[in-house]
Amino acid sequence: LLFYFALRIIRRLRILSLRRLPQVAGPHLPGVTIGGFSLLTAQQLLTFVRRMSDLLAWAAGLFTAYLWLVFVLTRFAYSRPWGEALGAYLTSTVAELALSALGGVPGLFTVVLIFIVTRWVARLVGAFFDAVEAGSVELPWMHGETANPTKRISIALLWLFAIVVAYPYVPGSSSDVFKGVSVFAGLVISLGSSGVVSQAMSGLVLMYSRALKPGDYVRLGETEGTVTTLGMLSTKIRTNKREEVTLPNAVVIGGGVKNYTRLASESGIILHTSVTIGYDTPWRQVEGMLLLAAGRTEGLAAAPTPFVHVTALSDFYVEYQLNAHLLDPSQRVGVLSALHRNILDAFNEYGVQITSPHYVSDPPRPMIVPRERWYPAPAPSPE
Structure with a gap:
């Protein structure tokens, strides 16, 4: 009972x-x-x-x-x-x-x-390290952006050291069972840690080189978007199509990092696009139309002023590159699309075809621009 x-x-x-x-x-x-x-x-x-x-x-x-x-x-x-x-x-x-x-x-x-x-x-x-990250404590050998990963690594090493020191005092730590478990755990870590160590070292390189940080607009290989997470093993990117892409840190290091935000604090980044036009179109006119399209595009800075480079004199056409300062790097894709639309409108307004002719036979007249046609609209006249 x-x-x-x-x-x-x-x-x-x-x-x-x-x-x-x-x-x-x-x-x-x-x-x-x-x-x-x-x-x-x-x-x-x-x-x-x-x-x-x-x-x-x-x-x-x-x-x-x-x-x-x-x-x-x-x-x-x-x-x-x-x-x-x-x-x-x-x-x-x-x-x-x-x-x-x-x-x-x-x-x-x-x-x-x-x-x-x-x-x-x-x-x-x-x-x-929180004080270093906040800026209340300044160290000449440490930047505020690297304070948080340094804190995590330091505390992790501190706890590992504490476990090593405390292990001999654990009751039964000298028994054969504890020794067997220790050997097995060491074997598992040795066999499975090579890839993890490689990713972790790549993560440390990204953190301490300050190549990127959460919030930066970057291009990693074929992936372009905003960094949401910079971890020890992987980096997460949110693309313009609202996709979250996870890249191993070793892949990020191997493919290179193009950071659009790092140098954009003062005057933005330089957004550029190229167009190829035949030799029978005056280069001053092409430059004027490209600058006109840049001025019509929202999101591009008026100062510093946009500029055009002639990047190649190919066999059949001239390659022009338009450069303008973009204020918000995260809007790069949308602003570039608007710029392309304005370039099409400007060339259509002035009756210039965006074509890349190829040589088949000698033309009936030389493909040159006479002096009296050097300054067609919208090219500014020197007079």
Whole structure:
């Protein structure tokens, strides 16, 4: 009867703990983070506590069943030796566990002390680098943009050092089981860390070279968009088509980074486009039409003024490059499209075809521009 009531009490306590745990501990249960890296979320930690509650309930039930079996066996003369043997085994096991627990108390105290000190030092390190990032503390050898990754790396190394120092004080750390687990963990890390280390080193290069940061408008290989996340292993880009592209940092380093935002703080970036026109069209007229199209395009700065370069004198045509300052690099695609439309309108207004002729035979007249046609509209006249 006592055994039955004991099991009922254990079952009720288990149900009560599972019901009250999310209400009591859920809102106040923090996640587990080390060095700025999230290891367990609050929900995952709550699930772990629930599993531990179930495990404790089963252990209490099995212990109660063991006591009941010992009691029943000792009630009969035939089975009394078995009951006494089970009781003696239980007593000796509990005594050994108690002595082991008492022997491990100094080591556990040392481990707790090491982790408390490490946590306080990690907070001080984090506060220092936060001040560097905010600009309240200036260091000649560190830029504010690199303060956050330096903080995360420093705190992670600090915790790793604390684990190495505390490991010998963990009860049972010198046993063969702990040694086997350590060897297995080292083997797994050695076999699977080559790619991770390569990505992490590439991430450090991106962070400390300040090649890009979240919010920059960049072009990485064939991907163009705004950087949303610069992580240790990968970089995430949000494109103009609202696509999120994740690129491994080693790929980013290998393909090169074109940052449109880095030098755009003062006068924007230079947006350029090219057009090829035949030799029978005056270059001054082409330049005037390109500048006219640039002036009609919203998003391009009026000062510094746009300019045109003649980039090639090919066999059949001349290549012109229009350059203008773009105020907002994130609008590059839309402004370039508007500029192309305005170029088409300007050339259509003045009856100039945007064509690239190819040589088939000698033309009936030379493909040159006589002097009297050097300044057709909208080219400005020197007079």
